[in-house]
Amino acid sequence: MSKIATLEIDGNKYEFPIIEGTENELGIDIKTLRAVTGGVTTIDPGYKNTGSCESAITFLDGEKGILRYRGYSIEELADKADFLEVCYLLIFGELPTAEQLEKFDKDIKEESQVDEDMKKILDGFPKSAHPMGVLSSLTSALIAFNPGSVDVDSEEAMYGAIVKILAKFPVLAAWTMRKKKSLPLDYGDNSLGYVENLHKMMFSRPNQTYEANKIVNDALDKLLILHADHEQNCSTSTVRIVGSSHAGLFASLSAGISALWGPLHGGANQAVIEMLEAIREDGGDTAKYIAKAKDKNDPFRLMGFGHRVYKNFDPRAKIIKKSAEEVLGDLGIEDPVLDIAKGLAEVALKDEYFVQRKLYPNVDFYSGIIYRALGIPTDMFTVMFALGRLPGWIAQWREMRLRKEPIGRPRQIYIGENYRVFKPISER
Numbered sequence: 169m170s171k172i173a174t175l176e177i178d179g180n181k182y183e184f185p186i187i188e189g190t191e192n193e194l195g196i197d198i199k200t201l202r203a204v205t206g207g208v209t210t211i212d213p214g215y216k217n218t219g220s221c222e223s224a225i226t227f228l229d230g231e232k233g234i235l236r237y238r239g240y241s242i243e244e245l246a247d248k249a250d251f252l253e254v255c256y257l258l259i260f261g262e263l264p265t266a267e268q269l270e271k272f273d274k275d276i277k278e279e280s281q282v283d284e285d286m287k288k289i290l291d292g293f294p295k296s297a298h299p300m301g302v303l304s305s306l307t308s309a310l311i312a313f314n315p316g317s318v319d320v321d322s323e324e325a326m327y328g329a330i331v332k333i334l335a336k337f338p339v340l341a342a343w344t345m346r347k348k349k350s351l352p353l354d355y356g357d358n359s360l361g362y363v364e365n366l367h368k369m370m371f372s373r374p375n376q377t378y379e380a381n382k383i384v385n386d387a388l389d390k391l392l393i394l395h396a397d398h399e400q401n402c403s404t405s406t407v408r409i410v411g412s413s414h415a416g417l418f419a420s421l422s423a424g425i426s427a428l429w430g431p432l433h434g435g436a437n438q439a440v441i442e443m444l445e446a447i448r449e450d451g452g453d454t455a456k457y458i459a460k461a462k463d464k465n466d467p468f469r470l471m472g473f474g475h476r477v478y479k480n481f482d483p484r485a486k487i488i489k490k491s492a493e494e495v496l497g498d499l500g501i502e503d504p505v506l507d508i509a510k511g512l513a514e515v516a517l518k519d520e521y522f523v524q525r526k527l528y529p530n531v532d533f534y535s536g537i538i539y540r541a542l543g544i545p546t547d548m549f550t551v552m553f554a555l556g557r558l559p560g561w562i563a564q565w566r567e568m569r570l571r572k573e574p575i576g577r578p579r580q581i582y583i584g585e586n587y588r589v590f591k592p593i594s595e596r
């Protein structure tokens with residue numbers, strides 16, 4: 169029997185159906201709330217209790233620390249799949265066959281040129297510009313070179329737009345870094361795999377033959393997979409809501425990049441390394457920073473700790489911590505901030521403040537340590553997150569458009585002045 173929720177307001181009872189997901193999550197369907205109650209609305213700042221959509225892409229159980237893309241566990245995907253397979257899985261719903269993957273790879277490579285005039289736009293940015301701002305702007309600028317909206321009813325047009333952005337985005341991301349480093353822009357090499365080519369585009373030198381490093385590329389591949397989707401987080405919700413106005417895919421993605429930039433979201437990976445460095449420079453006293461994080465009069469937060477949904481552990485953080493130790497070991501790098509990070513986590517995980525609030529290391533806590541070991545500059549960390557999250561944003565945008573979801577437009581409770589008579593300036 170289907171479940172019903174009953175709401176009572178001033179003695180009047182209203183019934184709402186409860187919908188159940190495939191993992192038995194329950195949601196009260198309040199689509200008719202305003203109509204039947206005569207305008208009563210719900211209020212939930214930060215949407216802590218509000219489901220914005222039904223989605224078949226990613227399942228996340230914050231209590232049990234479960235993360236699955238299209239039903240496959242993150243642990244298995246990080247271990248056995250490569251990033252391009254995960255892109256295909258997230259966007260189209262199934263793991264690709266060898267033939268489908270080959271075609272996908274080929275189609276992406278076909279689109280991997282960026283209009284040369286984009287270089288003029290890149291040139292207009294000062295070298296000091298943050299790469300996330302540049303990447304968001306360049307993604308938006310792509311619209312000018314690819315005008316016309318995607319016909320979402322045409323599978324072919326959708327596929328075309330998807331391979332186009334998957335192809336051009338890594339070029340733009342790599343160019344953003346090369347511009348900062350005053351290196352000539354590189355188009356990569358289509359004989360390489362997607363992740364290897366990204367690495368080449370970022371790191372090749374004009375006077376040296378690029379040599380791939382398997383440890384580096386495997387680590388990068390894994391990091392991209394771990395970041396590839398995370399259901400209705402801030403940037404993904406942004407992509408969906410911008411797309412819900414029927415703004416195009418590139419415009420929606422550009423908005424998502426801006427949302428990801430913030431230090432409470434993707435920008436946390438940069439903030440974590442900066443925090444760990446500051447602790448190191450301050451003598452490595454982790455207890456002092458734990459105390460600061462707990463002090464309600466101090467704005468300091470332990471960056472890379474806490475999560476809106478995970479209240480037990482973040483499965484991605486577990487994988488990344490292990491990977492950080494392996495990558496640093498394999499590359500023969502000793503990074504003192506890894507010890508500081510481990511020390512902080514050890515103390516915090518036993519501390520009443522963190523235990524009570526269920527605050528655990530999140531995906532960003534250890535990822536920066538790997539990025540740093542791979543030679544990626546700190547201000548590029550969030551760009552790496554964006555490169556990983558790209559297929560998730562695309563999948564969510566595609567799902568939203570195919571389900572013909574209505575325009576996103578939340579309500580509010582007005583708490584301002586009641587009607588006032590306008591006063592001419594001489595009377596104010």
Ligand code: CMC
Pocket residue numbers: 214398401431432433434436461462468469470471472473474475476477525527530531532
């Ligand atoms: N350090 C110290 N206290 C914290 C922290 C932290 N990192 N995170 C949460 N708290 C406290 C917070 O002060 C509050 O305490 P109280 O109940 O006494 O007021 C309580 O824990 C609940 O916090 P909240 O801010 O209401 O929780 P939220 O779900 O709104 O925020 C969060 C989640 C991730 C924004 C937050 O934990 C945070 O700011 N963490 C640091 C930034 C970070 O690492 N962000 C990356 C998130 S994972 C990657 C991604 O998906 O973007």
